[in-house]
Amino acid sequence: MSLVETQRTEKLRGSGWRELVTPAHGLLLLFLLVYPAMASDFFLTQIGGYSLILGMIALSLMLLAGYGGMVSLAQITIAGAAAYVIAIFGENNSGVHGFAWPWWVITPMAILFASVLSAAFGWVAVRTEGIYTIMITLAIATACFYFTQQNYALFNGFPGYSGLRAPEVFGLYWRDPVPFYYLCLANAVVAYAAVLYGARSTFGLTLQAVRDNPRRMRAIGYNVTAHKVFAWWLSGLIAGAAGVLLAWFNGRISPGSIAVGPAINILIIAIIGGLRHPVGPFIGAVVVVLIQTFAIDLVGAERFNTLIGLFFLAVVFLSPDGILGLWERVKPRPDRDAWGPGPERSGVRE
Amino acid sequence: MNVSIAASRLQGTGANALELDNVGRHFGALVALSGVSMKIRAGERRAVLGSNGAGKTTLFNAITGDFLPSFGRIRFFGEEITHLPAHERIRRGLRRTYQISQLFTNLSIRDSVYLACRGVTNNRFSLLRPSPSDGAMAQAESIIHAVHLDGEAGLLVGTLSHGQQRQLEIALALAGAPRFILFDEPAAGLSPTERRDLIAILNALPGHIGYIIIEHDLDVALRVSEYVSMMHNGSLFKEGTPEEIENDPQVQEIYLGGGHG
Numbered sequence: 165m166s167l168v169e170t171q172r173t174e175k176l177r178g179s180g181w182r183e184l185v186t187p188a189h190g191l192l193l194l195f196l197l198v199y200p201a202m203a204s205d206f207f208l209t210q211i212g213g214y215s216l217i218l219g220m221i222a223l224s225l226m227l228l229a230g231y232g233g234m235v236s237l238a239q240i241t242i243a244g245a246a247a248y249v250i251a252i253f254g255e256n257n258s259g260v261h262g263f264a265w266p267w268w269v270i271t272p273m274a275i276l277f278a279s280v281l282s283a284a285f286g287w288v289a290v291r292t293e294g295i296y297t298i299m300i301t302l303a304i305a306t307a308c309f310y311f312t313q314q315n316y317a318l319f320n321g322f323p324g325y326s327g328l329r330a331p332e333v334f335g336l337y338w339r340d341p342v343p344f345y346y347l348c349l350a351n352a353v354v355a356y357a358a359v360l361y362g363a364r365s366t367f368g369l370t371l372q373a374v375r376d377n378p379r380r381m382r383a384i385g386y387n388v389t390a391h392k393v394f395a396w397w398l399s400g401l402i403a404g405a406a407g408v409l410l411a412w413f414n415g416r417i418s419p420g421s422i423a424v425g426p427a428i429n430i431l432i433i434a435i436i437g438g439l440r441h442p443v444g445p446f447i448g449a450v451v452v453v454l455i456q457t458f459a460i461d462l463v464g465a466e467r468f469n470t471l472i473g474l475f476f477l478a479v480v481f482l483s484p485d486g487i488l489g490l491w492e493r494v495k496p497r498p499d500r501d502a503w504g505p506g507p508e509r510s511g512v513r514e
Numbered sequence: 515m516n517v518s519i520a521a522s523r524l525q526g527t528g529a530n531a532l533e534l535d536n537v538g539r540h541f542g543a544l545v546a547l548s549g550v551s552m553k554i555r556a557g558e559r560r561a562v563l564g565s566n567g568a569g570k571t572t573l574f575n576a577i578t579g580d581f582l583p584s585f586g587r588i589r590f591f592g593e594e595i596t597h598l599p600a601h602e603r604i605r606r607g608l609r610r611t612y613q614i615s616q617l618f619t620n621l622s623i624r625d626s627v628y629l630a631c632r633g634v635t636n637n638r639f640s641l642l643r644p645s646p647s648d649g650a651m652a653q654a655e656s657i658i659h660a661v662h663l664d665g666e667a668g669l670l671v672g673t674l675s676h677g678q679q680r681q682l683e684i685a686l687a688l689a690g691a692p693r694f695i696l697f698d699e700p701a702a703g704l705s706p707t708e709r710r711d712l713i714a715i716l717n718a719l720p721g722h723i724g725y726i727i728i729e730h731d732l733d734v735a736l737r738v739s740e741y742v743s744m745m746h747n748g749s750l751f752k753e754g755t756p757e758e759i760e761n762d763p764q765v766q767e768i769y770l771g772g773g774h775g
Contacts, residue, residue, distance in 0.1 A: 366638065366644055370639075373626070376619055382579075385601050385605050385634045
């Protein structure tokens with residue numbers, strides 16, 4: 165018995181990446197890789213690329229909320245910060261700033277700035293718990309929205325910046341549909357795999373332990389505040405990378421992109437998809453983007469938000485764990501892949 | 515006896531493991547702890563007894579930094595720790611268990627104990643998965659074995675029975691080379707068999723590890739301690755060997771009659 169258990173444990177604990185190589189992941193990746201062969205430019209960029217970007221921003225929320233128990237409404241603000249760095253230090257046609265620094269300088273700069281800003285937000289927010297974390301991040305997001313809207317010297321106020329261009333590298337313009345889709349896919353895959361792997365890293369375990377019982381974490385030697393702030397920094401890296409892609413996708417960044425509406429949209433995406441597994445945010449993003457795109461055809465321009473709202477209600481009502489939770493209910497095997505490899509059930513006391 | 519041997523093993527510092535100098539805590543107008551002074555030698559095993567509300571757990575919370583004392587000073591192996599945050603005290607070798615289990619319900623036993631071992635090492639922010647050959651992992655396995663949880667190591671903590679959760683509480687306190695442990699009613703809610711297990715675990719601790727145990731069950735308390743402090747209404751009122759305490763009429767009155775000494 166103990167031998168079986170040891171082998172099982174070794175496999176589950178497998179310090180490498182092997183756990184990520186599963187048939188499901190293989191099929192999904194294959195589909196995503198050949199998707200451009202089937203999809204029109206519209207479905208490639210407006211649905212595919214945009215879903216991957218929003219999925220990454222929602223993934224940054226899932227990291228905080230699912231593993232860390234910290235629900236943030238400021239993730240779109242963090243992504244927006246990266247986009248503003250791209251606009252201010254890169255090229256824009258708004259006649260304000262636009263230093264035209266090369267892409268390989270401003271891209272890492274934007275992601276780094278977003279992550280540091282995220283850590284700063286986190287440093288403020290980790291003093292609170294539960295509903296208060298939501299409120300304080302909402303306050304931060306709202307403050308940033310009004311600040312960018314009213315400040316013209318730095319953020320060019322209400323109109324923001326337009327004319328942002330993705331770089332041309334290796335003879336490709338990276339905003340063309342196919343290259344842009346693959347760029348988004350590569351970023352999303354890296355972020356997804358990193359979160360899935362990291363969930364069972366030492367830090368991943370500490371983050372989940374902090375979520376479960378911060379008092380006990382202090383009593384075994386952990387600086388709980390530092391671990392939470394580090395999680396915010398990591399989530400800022402993902403949101404920041406998504407923010408850069410968002411800037412190139414839209415070709416513009418303005419306060420409207422980081423308003424309260426888009427902020428709540430990210431939370432809705434994460435909850436519709438499910439917070440229990442990093443694939444949830446991407447499922448949620450695809451669903452929400454499809455509804456947002458096609459609801460107008462179904463119910464008219466004035467009612468499409470009603471449709472999204474009804475869908476949200478239905479999902480939350482049927483399954484608190486989002487679409488992932490629905491799948492968990494119908495899938496054949498009972499053990500859930502909740503926070504990683506799932507519970508082992510081989511323990512028989514000798 | 516083995517206590518003095520253990521003390522000399524600590525490079526003959528002769529230091530007390532714990533020195534409390536008039537430590538007190540009040541919550542608004544309520545005085546939970548009204549000035550306790552205590553010296554406990556390295557390796558000493560002491561029981562703290564007292565009725566409910568005597569201030570025993572408050573004393574523990576002040577020592578471990580779960581909250582800071584309102585006044586007084588605390589020294590740990592000669593170092594002033596009165597104002598250190600809780601995690602810094604833990605890294606200096608102090609550990610505790612809780613009266614009501616404080617565990618990570620969504621983690622496995624193995625991961626919980628592994629984290630407890632890692633809590634006092636460097637690189638706590640590692641983004642790599644622990645390898646099976648990790649030193650902390652090996653230490654975790656041996657601690658899990660010491661508290662008789664081998665068979666359940668992979669189970670999620672939330673699925674464990676009360677007795678197993680109490681064993682895990684103790685495992686978390688044993689992780690990472692502790693020098694001194696505060697046990698807060700470790701026997702609460704345990705069956706007679708589990709109590710015997712607990713006493714065996716405590717008696718099997720290495721000689722250099724001292725502890726204070728809060729325990730209502732006199733049978734347990736007097737069998738695992740060499741010295742006893744009695745608390746009442748937020749202060750110490752009697753100290754002595756287990757035999758002295760057991761036969762003390764005042765103690766008997768408080769424990770059996772519930773009077774006010």
